[in-house]
Amino acid sequence: MEFTTPFFREFAESYSERSGPRLAKTLRPDVSTEKLRKICKSHNAHDIKSSLKRGLQLNAALADGLDQQEVQGWVDVYVAYWNGAKAILAARESSGDDGQSSELVWTKVYAAWTELVNVLIRGYQNCGFEAWTLPCLYVVCKHLRVFASNADDERNNNTSIDDSAAATFQDDFDPETNKRQKLEDCARVLSRVFMLCQSDRAPLEESRKWGIYYIANLLLKTYFKLNSASLSKNILNSLRAGGRDMPSFKAFPRSQQVTFKYHQGVLAFLEENYVDAETYLTEAWNDCYKNSVRNKELILTYLIPCRLVTNHTLPTEKLLAQYPRLQKLFLPLCRCIKRGELHKFDLALQEGEDEFVKRRIYLTLERGRDIALRNLLRKVFIARGFEEAKDGEKPVRRSRVPVAEFAAAISLGSQERIDNDEVECLLANMIYKNHMKGYISRQHGIVVLSKSGAFPGTGV
Amino acid sequence: MSTWPATSAPSGVPPSTGYAASYSAPAYTSVHVRQSFGQSFSTPQPSYPAYGPTQTSSPSAANIPPTVNPAPPTAQEQSKTKIDWPDSVRRYVQRAFIPANLDASVTRSDMETKLKETITQANENGVMYTLDWDTMPLPQHMIREERARSLLPLHSRPQVQPPANAPGTTKKRKSWDQADAAASASASPTPPWRTGPTRLEDRVSFPSDRHQAGAEQPSKNTSKLNRADKRQKRNEGEYTTLREDTPPPAEGPVIGTCQDLEKRYLRLTAAPKPSQVRPPHILRQTLELLKKRWKKDQNYSYICDQFKSMRQDLTVQRIRDDFTVEVYEIHARIALEKGDLGEYNQCQTQLKALYKLGLKGKPNEFKAYRILYFIHTANRTELSNALADLTPAEKKDKAIKHALDVRSALALGNYHRFFQLYNETPNMGAYLMDMFVLRERLAALCNICKAYKQDVQLRFVTEELYFESDIEAAQFILDNGGQDLLEDRNGTIIFLTAKAGSRFDARRATAFSRVDIKGQI
Numbered sequence: 001m002e003f004t005t006p007f008f009r010e011f012a013e014s015y016s017e018r019s020g021p022r023l024a025k026t027l028r029p030d031v032s033t034e035k036l037r038k039i040c041k042s043h044n045a046h047d048i049k050s051s052l053k054r055g056l057q058l059n060a061a062l063a064d065g066l067d068q069q070e071v072q073g074w075v076d077v078y079v080a081y082w083n084g085a086k087a088i089l090a091a092r093e094s095s096g097d098d099g100q101s102s103e104l105v106w107t108k109v110y111a112a113w114t115e116l117v118n119v120l121i122r123g124y125q126n127c128g129f130e131a132w133t134l135p136c137l138y139v140v141c142k143h144l145r146v147f148a149s150n151a152d153d154e155r156n157n158n159t160s161i162d163d164s165a166a167a168t169f170q171d172d173f174d175p176e177t178n179k180r181q182k183l184e185d186c187a188r189v190l191s192r193v194f195m196l197c198q199s200d201r202a203p204l205e206e207s208r209k210w211g212i213y214y215i216a217n218l219l220l221k222t223y224f225k226l227n228s229a230s231l232s233k234n235i236l237n238s239l240r241a242g243g244r245d246m247p248s249f250k251a252f253p254r255s256q257q258v259t260f261k262y263h264q265g266v267l268a269f270l271e272e273n274y275v276d277a278e279t280y281l282t283e284a285w286n287d288c289y290k291n292s293v294r295n296k297e298l299i300l301t302y303l304i305p306c307r308l309v310t311n312h313t314l315p316t317e318k319l320l321a322q323y324p325r326l327q328k329l330f331l332p333l334c335r336c337i338k339r340g341e342l343h344k345f346d347l348a349l350q351e352g353e354d355e356f357v358k359r360r361i362y363l364t365l366e367r368g369r370d371i372a373l374r375n376l377l378r379k380v381f382i383a384r385g386f387e388e389a390k391d392g393e394k395p396v397r398r399s400r401v402p403v404a405e406f407a408a409a410i411s412l413g414s415q416e417r418i419d420n421d422e423v424e425c426l427l428a429n430m431i432y433k434n435h436m437k438g439y440i441s442r443q444h445g446i447v448v449l450s451k452s453g454a455f456p457g458t459g460v
Numbered sequence: 461m462s463t464w465p466a467t468s469a470p471s472g473v474p475p476s477t478g479y480a481a482s483y484s485a486p487a488y489t490s491v492h493v494r495q496s497f498g499q500s501f502s503t504p505q506p507s508y509p510a511y512g513p514t515q516t517s518s519p520s521a522a523n524i525p526p527t528v529n530p531a532p533p534t535a536q537e538q539s540k541t542k543i544d545w546p547d548s549v550r551r552y553v554q555r556a557f558i559p560a561n562l563d564a565s566v567t568r569s570d571m572e573t574k575l576k577e578t579i580t581q582a583n584e585n586g587v588m589y590t591l592d593w594d595t596m597p598l599p600q601h602m603i604r605e606e607r608a609r610s611l612l613p614l615h616s617r618p619q620v621q622p623p624a625n626a627p628g629t630t631k632k633r634k635s636w637d638q639a640d641a642a643a644s645a646s647a648s649p650t651p652p653w654r655t656g657p658t659r660l661e662d663r664v665s666f667p668s669d670r671h672q673a674g675a676e677q678p679s680k681n682t683s684k685l686n687r688a689d690k691r692q693k694r695n696e697g698e699y700t701t702l703r704e705d706t707p708p709p710a711e712g713p714v715i716g717t718c719q720d721l722e723k724r725y726l727r728l729t730a731a732p733k734p735s736q737v738r739p740p741h742i743l744r745q746t747l748e749l750l751k752k753r754w755k756k757d758q759n760y761s762y763i764c765d766q767f768k769s770m771r772q773d774l775t776v777q778r779i780r781d782d783f784t785v786e787v788y789e790i791h792a793r794i795a796l797e798k799g800d801l802g803e804y805n806q807c808q809t810q811l812k813a814l815y816k817l818g819l820k821g822k823p824n825e826f827k828a829y830r831i832l833y834f835i836h837t838a839n840r841t842e843l844s845n846a847l848a849d850l851t852p853a854e855k856k857d858k859a860i861k862h863a864l865d866v867r868s869a870l871a872l873g874n875y876h877r878f879f880q881l882y883n884e885t886p887n888m889g890a891y892l893m894d895m896f897v898l899r900e901r902l903a904a905l906c907n908i909c910k911a912y913k914q915d916v917q918l919r920f921v922t923e924e925l926y927f928e929s930d931i932e933a934a935q936f937i938l939d940n941g942g943q944d945l946l947e948d949r950n951g952t953i954i955f956l957t958a959k960a961g962s963r964f965d966a967r968r969a970t971a972f973s974r975v976d977i978k979g980q981i
Contacts, residue, residue: 229841270841357848363840366871421924425876428911432873439913442920448913 002042003078008055012062020135027081027136029088029143036089039082052078073127080116087112104158106150110182113147116140117189121196124208131202134211141193141218148186152179180226187226190219198238204247213256220263232267258287262299269302270360278306297323304330305364312371312457314338329355337368340376342413345369373426374435378455380409399449403427406447548593549579556598566600574599713778715739721746725769732776740779743770747787760798767791785814785821792826796891808833825887828859832892835867859886875904879926899971901925901936906968909960918946918953940967
């Protein structure tokens with residue numbers, strides 16, 4: 001809102017209430033263009049500072065416990081916000097008139113907004129901003145990331161500006177430096193904010209440590225976008241290291257917990273640590289707000305492939321039906337796995353390849369082929385029926401299966417000729433991975449399967 | 461930005477450009493404060509006693525930022541009242557920015573600096589009204605001329621170089637003036653009691669202020685800031701190699717004048733001298749020479765050294781064309797052949813970027829290598845990324861398809877297929893596959909031992925794991941602790957799988973443990 005009496009009253013009231021969210025609203029950049037224009041027009045560069053100062057001081061009495069230093073800090077913050085608002089307004093207006101201008105308006109917004117973050121950081125460091133005002137930091141940081149992305153997109157789309165010319169002392173040029181320049185910068189700023197929260201030594205109840213998971217989540221999101229798993233690891237490590245002096249994880253807002261667990265799960269997933277990944281993702285799934293479909297969908301995107309690998313379970317059709325996008329993604333694959341249709345599985349995998357690869361689940365889903373193969377072999381085993389029944393005993397399945405029979409099934413299933421050596425190799429794999437119990441006797445060309453539980457976990 | 465010449469150029473204080481703004485905005489670079497010490501003291505806000513030694517002794521004071529106040533508007537106004545810019549100057553400025561006169565090799569900020577400097581100089585010398593601005597050379601021409609002049613063997617610095625500029629540009633890395641001393645001091649490990657957030661950066665930035673006081677020079681600030689950040693990042697373990705900051709763009713690419721074909725590789729620690737850099741036509745001759753020498757002598761350390769210096773010369777001259785691709789490709793192949801994966805890896809990364817620029821070469825061959833390489837390093841994330849980058853057409857390419865098949869065979873544990881593919885590797889992929897074929901053999905052997913009872917013929921192992929001969933297969937088993945597993949039965953060698961149990965599993969685990977390569981990605 002523009003810096004007039006209502007604003008000062010709002011500020012003072014938020015302050016006396018110690019209401020962070022309410023105060024944070026005054027720093028939001030995502031307001032209507034109309035409002036932005038009002039904010040910008042309400043002052044000019046000369047008087048903004050003095051009138052802000054006057055306004056805040058006049059209302060300081062109302063704002064219980066607001067001291068001189070804090071007033072100065074907030075004046076700086078709102079001046080920076082005002083500058084940011086001007087840049088945003090300019091950006092919005094220039095995007096309106098579709099001219100391919102050579103000006104990088106979002107870069108300017110990003111710069112102005114970074115300045116706001118810096119001023120806020122200094123507010124905490126030097127002007128005694130208290131921890132209850134953290135939501136202000138959240139709002140500002142959240143939008144910093146958005147502006148950084150905008151700035152990068154804008155620059156990458158605007159080929160007329162080539163700033164890759166910067167000379168280097170390196171032996172080789174670094175191709176990636178410029179593409180995500182602002183987002184990388186944003187990650188650096190956010191990691192400073194992270195440190196700001198982490199290094200606060202105030203007693204826990206009034207510590208900035210309460211801001212740490214919000215910022216960590218934001219930072220992880222940024223790192224994911226930058227494809228930098230190693231940096232994400234650093235964050236997790238540093239959270240783990242600070243564990244003793246931190247408030248209990250369970251005491252943080254549920255939403256932050258869920259987001260964090262999700263990130264943790266996906267990181268473990270990318271490292272092929274499926275057991276941990278399953279734990280984290282399941283926790284995230286259980287705690288996720290029931291109506292946030294999008295988030296549940298995201299969690300399932302990784303949880304489903306994860307469980308396919310850890311305990312060979314497929315999602316039920318009922319579960320998938322609630323998420324049309326996931327249904328489209330996973331249902332064909334799941335069906336093929338269930339029925340042991342190798343060829344169709346390959347096709348389904350190919351069909352969704354682009355999407356799978358993009359979500360980094362391709363390599364995991366591919367392992368579903370093992371399960372499909374197991375199901376196919378199991379069918380062969382069952383089709384062979386039972387040994388001739390002996391009196392009074394339970395019927396026993398015929399456990400000596402010629403390799404040729406498996407070969408026929410596999411050739412049929414995958415719709416290509418596969419020689420016996422390769423079939424043996426696949427069978428050996430099944431045995432090695434404990435999908436199948438038994439052994440191959442090469443001399444006789446048969447597979448001897450266990451009489452009890454030839455296919456563990458499938459009831460046969 | 462585009463309206464700049466008409467309105468604010470005459471003020472002599474160029475407003476920030478897009479990029480300038482992003483870096484001049486932080487409060488601690490505020491020019492305004494530096495110019496008026498008195499004012500900052502008189503304001504009732506917390507004051508900052510001095511930028512000098514005190515800041516180190518009192519951390520809290522050091523961190524208090526100067527006030528945030530955008531300088532340009534005020535400065536502009538002041539100068540407007542002072543100087544009435546003659547029309548001739550205005551015309552000159554306008555002429556400089558006419559698109560037809562623009563020069564691609566001169567950046568806008570360079571031009572602006574030059575313009576400002578020219579006009580200020582004229583004003584100070586009192587010739588502003590008398591000078592014939594209409595025939596004055598344009599700033600971009602002046603810059604080009606300066607660059608050309610700096611190529612002369614004498615390496616005479618152009619005298620018109622702005623004084624404020626000098627410390628920042630050439631001496632960037634080796635200057636021991638106060639600023640850098642302070643900067644490097646603050647870069648050294650900070651004691652625990654002053655590891656407060658952003659402290660490092662603040663301290664690094666303050667000294668740069670001191671230099672910038674008079675002249676706004678955003679680019680310098682950029683690199684300062686980045687450097688501090690990078691250093692911080694490096695401490696966090698992000699950078700594996702030491703990377704130096706970029707010098708300000710004021711220096712165009714070097715244009716080499718060196719005529720020697722051979723040159724030893726030396727890591728650059730200062731801006732390269734043109735006299736020591738070989739221009740493209742010399743480098744082409746160098747490449748031919750190196751190809752011959754490689755065929756004749758096969759001296760890898762010499763070749764590698766020479767290629768590295770070639771790459772360096774190409775980089776400092778910012779040459780990125782088909783020839784660059786050729787150099788990297790050849791170096792990559794030679795490194796592959798010699799199993800120098802560190803060097804290979806560097807080339808590969810560069811090639812990826814070069815192909816992205818649409819340069820000619822053998823992208824498919826190297827994309828295939830890239831996939832094989834990631835299989836070797838077991839880097840799942842990068843492998844995923846590499847897969848995501850492939851287009852449908854590329855997936856059909858022979859070499860890439862082969863690499864993809866190798867990957868999927870391994871993913872599914874299909875060693876039979878894997879060793880068949882090993883046998884038919886196109887190009888030089890086999891050098892890469894050689895690196896992980898041992899561990900895959902161990903894995904397959906574990907598989908066989910668990911799945912086959914009671915025994916198999918050694919011949920079977922030889923064929924499945926693609927050994928050259930039974931002897932080689934036997935040797936492999938012996939080398940891995942299977943002395944008692946081979947038996948001669950009526951002239952056929954039998955491999956006792958049942959007896960082996962899980963004896964190879966430990967070796968397999970060791971073989972699959974992390975691959976460590978210099979500069980690995």
